[in-house]
Amino acid sequence: MGLRHLGRELALKALYRVDICGGASNDDLVLFFETFPAEDSARRFAVQLLEGVRREQDVLDKHLAGALEHWSIKRLSRVDHNVLRMALYELLFMPDIPARVTMDEAIELAKQYGDIESGRFVNGVLDEIAGRLGLRQKLDDRIASTPE
Template identity: 45%
Template sequence: MRRRTAREKALQALFQIDMSEAEPNAAIKHVLDDKENSDYLTTLVTGVIDNKEEVDKLIIDHLEKWTLERLSNVDRNILRVAVYELKYCDDIPANVALDEAIEIAKKYGDEKSSRFVNGVLSKIKETLESSL
């Protein structure tokens, strides 16, 4: 499974977890639709869940005139996956994490999602880079 596909499936699994409080493994299995799992998909989903408090705090700290709860479930989970990659996946260049999130937002979000995701993630990226 390509990493882009893993990111998209992670978004779908996290969306399902948000909406129905599904267990992570059940959500992953559901979105795979009998296709083979990838370690990266599992890493993204469990990583976001295990670090949700810290990931969400980073997002909240960089939202202007928005609350996390007010974001669409799609945008919120795209941001979560990308922030997890930015903060915890040293083998993923920051620009790749941003570009992937923007492309996924174009595909799954509304017409303003990609610009919104780009703005929030760019600020988070700057914060993380300045803290190194």
């Protein structure tokens, strides 16, 4: 398991905790991260995601709301919502991470922590957002230019 994958898992768990508890102080989050064994680089990545998602939450939710057909953000499960927020944060604010990697990781997290339909749902929403943000062409170009 890669360090960024572990960081994403930690960030998802922390975001879920924040949702359940109605917020968390920095001390709460420090204690939370200390309870999960992980290398420092995985924790740093998790904190970067967590802080970014919390800081840009309104922007992320606006993009998500626009991509949901016949659905509202309030109806999303906490897991699906936070997986989508993290993936969208990576897509918008972390250009060093390839879009395909972000999307694949989000789908895997949704399958692992969500319900039976979460992987497909997250895939569909992220595909819609990728089209709206002009990322679909970048994804297709990367796949076409990758040597087999």
